[in-house]
Amino acid sequence: MDPKDSRFSTQISHLALDIGGTLIKLVYFSPNGDNCEDGSIVVGNNGCSVVQGRLCFAKFETRKIDDCLDFIRLNILQHSGVQHARDKFSVKATGGGAFKFADLFKEKLGIVFDKEDEMHSLVCGVNFLLKTVPREAFTYLDGQKEFVQIDHNDLYPYLLVNIGSGVSMIKVDGDGKYERISGTSLGGGTFLGLGKLLTKCKSFDELLELSHQGNNRVIDMLVGDIYGGTDYSKIGLSSTAIASSFGKAISDGKELEDYQPEDVARSLLRMISNNIGQIAYLNALRFGLKRIFFGGFFIRGLEYTMDTISVAVHFWSRGEAKAMFLRHEGFLGALGAFTSYKDQSHSTDLKPHHHTVERAVVKCSDDDSFRHIPVTANVNDGEAIECSINLV
Ligand SMILES: Nc1ncnc2c1ncn2[C@@H]1O[C@H](COP(=O)(O)OP(=O)(O)OP(=O)(O)O)[C@@H](O)[C@H]1O
Numbered sequence: 121m122d123p124k125d126s127r128f129s130t131q132i133s134h135l136a137l138d139i140g141g142t143l144i145k146l147v148y149f150s151p152n153g154d155n156c157e158d159g160s161i162v163v164g165n166n167g168c169s170v171v172q173g174r175l176c177f178a179k180f181e182t183r184k185i186d187d188c189l190d191f192i193r194l195n196i197l198q199h200s201g202v203q204h205a206r207d208k209f210s211v212k213a214t215g216g217g218a219f220k221f222a223d224l225f226k227e228k229l230g231i232v233f234d235k236e237d238e239m240h241s242l243v244c245g246v247n248f249l250l251k252t253v254p255r256e257a258f259t260y261l262d263g264q265k266e267f268v269q270i271d272h273n274d275l276y277p278y279l280l281v282n283i284g285s286g287v288s289m290i291k292v293d294g295d296g297k298y299e300r301i302s303g304t305s306l307g308g309g310t311f312l313g314l315g316k317l318l319t320k321c322k323s324f325d326e327l328l329e330l331s332h333q334g335n336n337r338v339i340d341m342l343v344g345d346i347y348g349g350t351d352y353s354k355i356g357l358s359s360t361a362i363a364s365s366f367g368k369a370i371s372d373g374k375e376l377e378d379y380q381p382e383d384v385a386r387s388l389l390r391m392i393s394n395n396i397g398q399i400a401y402l403n404a405l406r407f408g409l410k411r412i413f414f415g416g417f418f419i420r421g422l423e424y425t426m427d428t429i430s431v432a433v434h435f436w437s438r439g440e441a442k443a444m445f446l447r448h449e450g451f452l453g454a455l456g457a458f459t460s461y462k463d464q465s466h467s468t469d470l471k472p473h474h475h476t477v478e479r480a481v482v483k484c485s486d487d488d489s490f491r492h493i494p495v496t497a498n499v500n501d502g503e504a505i506e507c508s509i510n511l512v
Pocket residue numbers: 139140141142143144181215216283284285286287307308309310311312324325415416417418419420450
């Protein structure tokens with residue numbers, strides 16, 4: 121197969137979207153490195169072409185969906201010499217937006233969504249990563265990041281906690297065997313929404329930056345604040361443990377303006393992370409699960425967030441359960457939708473039924489400068505995955 125001939129089809133058919141309440145995530149296969157550094161095409165064998173390249177990642181704010189449409193138009197459609205796909209191509213899509221924005225994509229780009237269930241996609245995405253991508257999962261405790269060697273024969277059961285706008289908790293027992301056992305509406309959307317209201321910051325990055333500089337003890341009421349500086353050791357609470365998030369605001373006699381936005385952001389991040397860690401542990405306990413994988417874009421590879429979640433899980437489980445994180449945390453659903461191409465033949469006659477990942481590389485697309493991709497990744501924003509797909 122001449123790679124040039126198949127380029128348009130390849131790029132369109134190997135794109136998957138996860139359109140969530142806050143963010144749109146894209147995973148796309150770049151066969152020739154045009155959209156992703158250093159990729160390479162090639163190799164034909166026995167009527168089946170193996171195309172080498174990379175899985176690339178990009179994200180957009182859902183409220184700025186036009187940017188996402190432009191990205192697809194400029195980097196995928198126009199790149200291939202067309203403006204509109206004229207209803208010819210269906211693309212895997214998951215998340216609530218696969219329903220909400222189906223008409224928009226059809227009207228603006230001529231792309232039809234082939235919808236994949238959100239929970240199913242999340243589970244497929246995690247299983248794909250854990251089974252295929254080396255050094256994907258890691259623990260984070262006391263400032264130490266440690267990669268976890270995953271034994272494919274001893275992967276299940278595990279608890280998946282996906283922290284997006286809201287939080288879903290899914291017990292995974294095998295490939296396609298899972299149950300959503302819990303969830304909470306206090307998630308990444310709560311952090312960002314409350315954060316914007318309380319600190320006047322404009323973006324998630326700004327809020328994170330603020331939280332870096334803050335001190336949660338200024339607003340949180342600690343056990344020591346209640347117990348005159350001492351631990352409550354009888355029930356295992358140290359004086360520095362948070363007794364009540366934002367509790368000091370009750371009696372400080374201060375207005376919101378009297379607090380530093382940094383301290384508010386820090387308390388908020390701690391409150392949300394702690395709460396999710398605790399609910400996750402309780403659900404793990406319900407079903408006797410020892411391993412908890414945390415995903416979703418709320419985490420963003422942020423040490424403070426991961427540390428807080430890990431400490432919460434460690435503390436409540438008395439060291440029995442383990443919190444683990446994933447390098448491609450934010451792209452689980454989109455990756456899962458992408459891998460679902462392998463389950464069926466495709467209108468373009470392309471069928472990626474096998475993904476071989478040799479190594480993950482630290483270059484990727486950056487959503488803020490998507491017109492100039494490729495660029496080097498920032499804050500773990502989705503490292504490209506080197507892989508090959510079979511075209512039949
Ligand atoms: N650049 C960003 N802009 C906005 N939010 C961000 C950003 N980076 C990380 N976040 C955080 O990630 C959250 C969204 O995560 P994610 O994309 O996994 O969920 P979603 O798919 O939008 O939500 P849901 O699955 O609940 O529909 C936000 O609520 C916010 O806390």
